Amino acid sequence: MATILYHGEPNGPSLAVLAAMAETGADTALGIECRAIDLLKGERHTIPDLVEPLARDMGVEGEGPVLVVEGEALTESVFLAQFFDEVGDGASLQPSDPYAHWEMMMWCRQITERLSPAAALLGNLASSHRHLDALSDDAFAAQVEPIASADLKVRWDLVRDGEADDAQLEDCEAKVMQALERCESKLGDGREWLMGPLTIADFETFAWLVGMEPIVPGAFQGKPATRQWMARVRARPSVVAALARATRGEPERAWAPGPEINRWG
Amino acid sequence: MAEVTLYHWEPNANSGKPMLALMEKGVPFDSHYIDMLNFDQHRPEYLAINPQGTIPAMTHGDKVLVESTAIMEYVNEAFDGPDLMPTDARDRWRVRWWMKFMDQWLAPSFSMIGWSVFIGPVVRQRDPAELEAAIERIPMPERRVSWRKAIYGTFSEAEIAESQRRVALGIGMLEAELGKREWLASDSYSLADINGFNLAYAIPLSQPHLSNDELTPNLLRWLRAIYARKAVKDCWALGRTDMVKRVTILEQERI
Numbered sequence: 001m002a003t004i005l006y007h008g009e010p011n012g013p014s015l016a017v018l019a020a021m022a023e024t025g026a027d028t029a030l031g032i033e034c035r036a037i038d039l040l041k042g043e044r045h046t047i048p049d050l051v052e053p054l055a056r057d058m059g060v061e062g063e064g065p066v067l068v069v070e071g072e073a074l075t076e077s078v079f080l081a082q083f084f085d086e087v088g089d090g091a092s093l094q095p096s097d098p099y100a101h102w103e104m105m106m107w108c109r110q111i112t113e114r115l116s117p118a119a120a121l122l123g124n125l126a127s128s129h130r131h132l133d134a135l136s137d138d139a140f141a142a143q144v145e146p147i148a149s150a151d152l153k154v155r156w157d158l159v160r161d162g163e164a165d166d167a168q169l170e171d172c173e174a175k176v177m178q179a180l181e182r183c184e185s186k187l188g189d190g191r192e193w194l195m196g197p198l199t200i201a202d203f204e205t206f207a208w209l210v211g212m213e214p215i216v217p218g219a220f221q222g223k224p225a226t227r228q229w230m231a232r233v234r235a236r237p238s239v240v241a242a243l244a245r246a247t248r249g250e251p252e253r254a255w256a257p258g259p260e261i262n263r264w265g
Numbered sequence: 266m267a268e269v270t271l272y273h274w275e276p277n278a279n280s281g282k283p284m285l286a287l288m289e290k291g292v293p294f295d296s297h298y299i300d301m302l303n304f305d306q307h308r309p310e311y312l313a314i315n316p317q318g319t320i321p322a323m324t325h326g327d328k329v330l331v332e333s334t335a336i337m338e339y340v341n342e343a344f345d346g347p348d349l350m351p352t353d354a355r356d357r358w359r360v361r362w363w364m365k366f367m368d369q370w371l372a373p374s375f376s377m378i379g380w381s382v383f384i385g386p387v388v389r390q391r392d393p394a395e396l397e398a399a400i401e402r403i404p405m406p407e408r409r410v411s412w413r414k415a416i417y418g419t420f421s422e423a424e425i426a427e428s429q430r431r432v433a434l435g436i437g438m439l440e441a442e443l444g445k446r447e448w449l450a451s452d453s454y455s456l457a458d459i460n461g462f463n464l465a466y467a468i469p470l471s472q473p474h475l476s477n478d479e480l481t482p483n484l485l486r487w488l489r490a491i492y493a494r495k496a497v498k499d500c501w502a503l504g505r506t507d508m509v510k511r512v513t514i515l516e517q518e519r520i
Contacts, residue, residue: 069355076361098339099328101342102336264411
């Protein structure tokens with residue numbers, strides 16, 4: 001059975017996973033077939049031949065890429081990148097030293113728990129809301145009907161409603177700012193990549209930050225080391241190849257409902 | 266003195282995860298009990314170890330590690346002993362997926378219900394000024410928000426109902442997954458089982474209408490199999506409160 005990667009436009013988790021796949025050589029090692037889907041049209045929820053649609057939808061990440069292996073839906077961009085790293089024959093994107101590995105995983109957790117819910121909300125309000133709002137009630141209901149997770153459906157409703165209070169927006173922008181400050185501080189010693197050697201953390205972080213440039217431009221001001229690092233990541237052949245898969249202009253403005261904002265506040 | 270020191274609360278939830286991982290690996294450690302309900306984790310002595318004021322934390326030589334699941338992964342990689350991650354890459358993906366799902370989706374719902382029903386009412390009997398001072402000592406602003414919600418029980422009915430929905434769905438998902446194989450994420454005992462047991466050991470007691478031998482036979486089989494392990498017995502013996510006694514429900518032949 002073919003191993004198929006269903007991915008959205010190269011932004012956010014789809015960008016991180018496509019880059020990691022090319023970087024590790026997993027596409028060749030596993031014979032992966034890539035299929036672009038329109039996440040905002042709900043095409044992730046009509047992927048054929050899945051044994052368990054529920055598993056596809058219960059990932060914390062929301063509308064990220066899906067790797068289908070023997071009918072099993074593998075999700076979550078950091079874990080997909082680790083999977084590629086562990087089956088690929090390319091350069092390793094995970095430190096072999098346990099403490100350095102812990103640092104990389106902690107960094108990625110900061111990105112996926114703090115930056116990505118904020119970035120997804122800001123990105124979706126800026127670009128996806130208009131599209132979903134233009135759908136008739138019936139068309140929207142038909143699109144979200146196959147979603148197996150009730151709380152993921154709620155996140156689609158929130159994007160369509162397009163309502164967020166000022167405090168929530170400020171908090172999201174603050175989280176983007178904090179992520180950039182962490183990058184700037186990490187890169188302050190002149191290192192080339194966030195963890196020293198190139199790792200999954202570079203792709204995961206870049207992929208969630210790149211779409212924030214047009215939305216929170218002020219957060220990028222006074223961050224020269226981070227800007228130079230972003231240029232280095234963008235120039236990687238793996239990222240160039242991932243961005244070349246875009247089916248529209250400005251893929252960094254392509255969003256679909258992402259992780260939920262922490263329910264504990 | 267052991268090379269490893271673990272700062273932990275009860276063998277339960279986040280604290281229990283690295284405790285059990287260390288014991289399964291056979292790694293000796295100095296156990297440093299932090300009384301979470303007495304807010305020991307926000308006192309200067311502990312903040313000197315972990316400035317974020319979260320528990321657990323572990324020191325290994327001069328290294329300081331935080332976040333329970335990440336600590337478990339470190340323990341598995343840094344020390345000899347049985348490998349607690351499967352060798353197959355897809356099985357490893359499944360271990361990680363389940364741990365994130367439990368850590369970020371299911372466990373927060375359990376803990377919201379736990380705080381609103383059991384722990385919050387007990388904590389609120391303390392002197393209000395003392396409680397407020399304890400909250401003000403919490404270093405991270407978002408943790409202050411979470412603790413305030415927990416202590417004063419300001420969850421809405423809708424939030425609690427949503428947590429109950431998630432708990433019921435999560436129990437169903439665990440049951441279905443454990444119907445596929447012996448252990449949660451692969452055919453070998455792994456970090457996902459250690460993580461899952463810390464979350465789920467008291468489910469048959471706290472959610473009897475959702476989990477018993479009739480409704481969730483695979484979940485009960487799995488919990489009993491983990492409870493039978495020596496490392497679990499040693500780990501739970503480090504508990505100091507009645508909370509950990511809940512695990513003895515797994516000694517019943519029929520639940």
